[in-house]
Amino acid sequence: MIHLPNLIADLALILGAAAITTLIFKKLKQPLVLGYLIAGILVGPYFDLFPTVREEENIKVWSEIGVIFLLFSLGLEFSFKKLMKVGGSASITAFVEVVVMLALGYGTGQLLGWNTMDSIFLGGVLSISSTTIIIRAFDELGVKGQKFAGLVFGILVVEDLIAIVLLVLLSTLAVSQQFAGTEMLISVVKLVFFLILWFIGGIFFIPTLLKKTKSLMSEETLLVTSLGLCLLMVVLATQVGFSAALGAFIMGSILAETTQAEKIEHLIKSVKDLFGAIFFVSVGMLIDPKMLQMYLGPVILITVITLVGKTLSTTIGAVLSGQPLKSSVQAGMSLAQIGEFSFIIATLGLTLKVTSDFLYPIAVAVSAVTTFTTPYMIKVAEPFYNWLDKRLPEKWKASLSRYSSGAQTISEASDWQIVLKAYITNTVICTVIIVAIGLLSSLYLLPKMNELMDPLWGRIITGIITFLVMMPFLWALAVRQVQTTAFSNLRKQNKYKGPLWLLRIARIGLAVFMIGFMLDRFFSFAIALSVTFVMVVVLVLLSRRIQVFYNRLEDRFFKNFNAREAAEAAAKAAKPDAAVLAPWDAHLASFQVRPEWDGVGKTLEELILREKYGVNIAMIERGERLIPIPPKTERLYPGDRLQVIGTDEQITSFRNYIDMHLPEIKHTRTEVELRRFDVRTGSAVFGKSIRQSGIRELARSMVVGIERGDQRILNPISDTVLEDGDVVWVVGNPKRTAALFRVKGEAPPQTQTA
Known part of the structure; x- marks a missing residue:
């Protein structure tokens, strides 16, 4: 009989259980994460009805790999530029929410009689919301295009960064077993130092590497290279005392700035899903149902604190940051859950053996409950705001409105x-x-x-090499002028001449100190002092050449840093009709016709969707066949995919009717587009009604809106006459439509894509 290693048998058991439970949860329209957790409970050591995993240590190794790929994938979606773009509102809101939940978690732990470490880790567990659960809920509810969703995504980006810092701080605290301010400060400085170093080095070298080897990069080699870089950074991060998760996150965020980011993210998705499933199943394996039964009271209490605390803290933070009350309430109720990062923080405490056994299953139980409640919290957010708005005093609402307007005013630096x-x-x-x-x-x-030569000569040669490598950065530190226009403006004003000279002297002094600091590591103090003077003179004499070399380094860095945006700009330039915002928040959404839907077999005229829900059917996908701007006599059949255009409210109303919303599908070729056209005297449509213009019959297009001066007409009736100066929004074939709006002898009419 052939011997099968336990690892393979365990993986078969884990993935088999995960497959069955996730199929059930998919059918029930519940988050797959919960299916993984339940699969882990079923094959874990605390449940005897089914076969149990034999070697838990091996599975823990696989789950560690799962964490690495989860964080690597998160880093690919993160991008440092994305953090810069989220602005102050998301940063302030996330900071307020995290601080409040840290305090609430610690206070709750102390109230329950837990020890200090359990209470601190509970605060960390409760402070981070779940990106995975929120994105899934937004997809299912179709609210990703609404205003508050942008604020929520910004908060999640900042929270993910805060979570990385929390992992470092909690690791330091766990090792020292006491709250030492000096050690915490050193840890933060060390983290900032390595983050800056890794980011600069990564942006300088990695995009260049991918660009130089692009012709050799098949999908297989790109995947292997990306995973190799990820694991290399994991090793490097652990070598300097950080977690493997941090290293994976950093490498993901570096690769997110490259032109290959989307392709890498696509290639890594299957690997991430596989090991992510193993991670979440391993999380479920550690849940002891008896422990949950014993701590049912704390689970209920912490769940209530999570729902209420995160809702209030996020809402207050968003209001303080200058967001309108409605967006603040919707964001607060969307973020009222904990998820994957909470598991990682709880796992950290368990791995370092600084938290009690009960904290981990409690955290998972709270996450499971809040995962169920998240969609309902998002649904009731707007009704709750309406209820609150009716009961707030008018003075409060006026004050909040003034504060929101004032906080969002842009001030010039x-x-x-x-x-x-x-x-x-x-x-x-x-x-x-x-x-x-x-x-x-x-x-x-x-x-x-020193191994290759006499120690004295070894120190001399090492010192010379080090100084030569440092020279461009010493020059930039001491001499280089930044923001020359603003600097010149200040230099013309007498009151700033003193501070500017102090800045210059301080920079030169710091550069001299850095030279002395470097030489002191190789030579005695007296030699280092004298050689420092010589090196300063060399630096001054070679200043011009160093400047040229430094500018080349800087140009290469910024070229790599902006490569992704440059590629996107080039693509837009090649295709000037790229999509922008639609009028009045109208946008395209995709729906699929289910066999049991009562609209099956009916014509569009019989369904009167435009009159009932305000939406327009822009295209029907029927297998390989595309039916753009379908006629009113077209019938709908099971399996048809409808491309529907409407506002957030109209899409939501139609979704409730059809009860089947699928994720938006991106096509490389778009045969139906939403564009605006200007009506001018002499064009084929001027002075004609929409029915007479031939827009539907000749151009296979549909008028969905008209702007006439300050008036906006959405879904105009077919008898509406098109007048000179009207701005007409049309869905359909842009080339055919443009021909109808063109005036003979003139250039093609101005259009704008939405």
């Missing part, structure tokens, strides 16, 4: 603020790079040189 910010950024980046070069030289290069 002064020249002094611009210069100061630029100098601080330049100083921090150059200092980090110089310190990193010095540390690498003293810790790795110097020992190798």
Whole structure:
């Protein structure tokens, strides 16, 4: 009989159980994460009805790999630029929410009589919402295009970054077993140092590597290369004392800035789904039902605190950041759950053996309950706001409206603020790079040189190599001018001449100190002091050449950093009719006709969807056949996919009717587009009604809106006459429609795609 390793048998059991439970949960329209958790309980050591995993340690290794790929995938969606674009509102809201939930979690733990570490980790578990669950709920409810959803996604991005910092701080706290302010500060400084270093180094080298090898990169080699880079950063992060999850996240966020980001994300999805499933099943395996029964009271209490606390803290934070009350309430009720990061934080406490056994299953139970409640919280957010709006005093509502308007006013930064910010950024980046070069030289290069030659000559050669590598960054730190326009404006004003000279002297002094600091690691203090003077002179004499070299380095960095945006801009330039916002928040959504739907077999004229729900059927996909702008006599059949255009409210109303919303499908070729056309005297449609214009019959298109001065007419009747100066929004074939709006002897009419 052939012996089968336990690992393979365990994987077969885990994936088989996961497949069955997820199929059931898919049928029930519930989050797959809950199916994985239940699968873990069924094959775990605390449930005897089914076969049990034999070697839990091996599964823990696979689950660690699952965490790595989950965080790598999250980093690919993260992008440092995305964080910069979320703005102050999302940052303030996320900060308020995390601080409040940390305090509530710690206070709840103390109230329940838990020890300090359990209480602190409970605060960490409750502070981070679930990106996976929210995105899934938004997809199912069709609210991704609404205003508050943008705020929620921004908050999630900031929360993910805060979660990474929390992992580092909680790890430090777990090791020291006490709240030591100095150690925490050192950990934060160390984290910032390595984040800056890894990001700059990654952006400088990795996009160039992918660009140079693009012709050799098949899907297979790109996948292997991406995973190799991910695991390499994981090893590097663990070597310097950080978690593997942090390393995976950093490499994902670096690759997110490359032109290959979307392709890598697509290739990595299957790997992430596989190991992510193993991770969530392993989470379920650690749940002891008896423990949950014993701690049912704390589970209920913590669930209520999560729902109420996260709703209130997020709402208050959003209001403080200047968001309208409606968006704030909707965002608060959307974020009232915990998820995958909470599992990771709870797992960290369990792995480091600093938390009690009951914390982990309690966290998973709370996550399961709040996962169920999330869709309902999102649904009732708007009715709850309407109820609240009716009961708030008018003075409060007026004050909130004024505060929201004032907080969102854009203020122009002064020249002094611009210069100061630029100098601080330049100083921090150059200092980090110089310190990193010095540390690498003293810790790795110097020992190798001492092995190859006399120690004195080893120190001399190492010092020279280190100085040569540092020279561009020492020059940038001491001499380079940043924000030259703002700097010139300040220099013309007498009151700023003193501060500007102080800035210059401080930068030069810091550069001299960095040279001395580097040399002191190789030579005695007296030698280092004298050689420092010589190196400063060399730096001044070679300033122009160093400037040229540094500018080349900087140009390459920014070229790599902006490569993705440049590629997108080039694509838009090649296709100027790229999609932009539709009028009045109208947009396309995709629906599929189910066999049991009562509209099957009826014509569009019989269904009167436009009159009932305000939506228009822009196209019907029937197998390989596309029916753009279907006539009113067209019947709907099972399996048809409808491309429907309407506003958020209209789409929601239609979804409730058809009761089957599928994710939006992106096509490489779009045969139906939403565009605006200007009506001009002399065109074929001027002075004619919509019925007489031939837009439907000749252009296979449909008029969905008209702007006439300050008046907006949505879904105009077919007898509406098109007048000079009207702006007509049309869904259909853009080329045929443009011909009807063109005036003979003139250039093609101006159009705008939506």
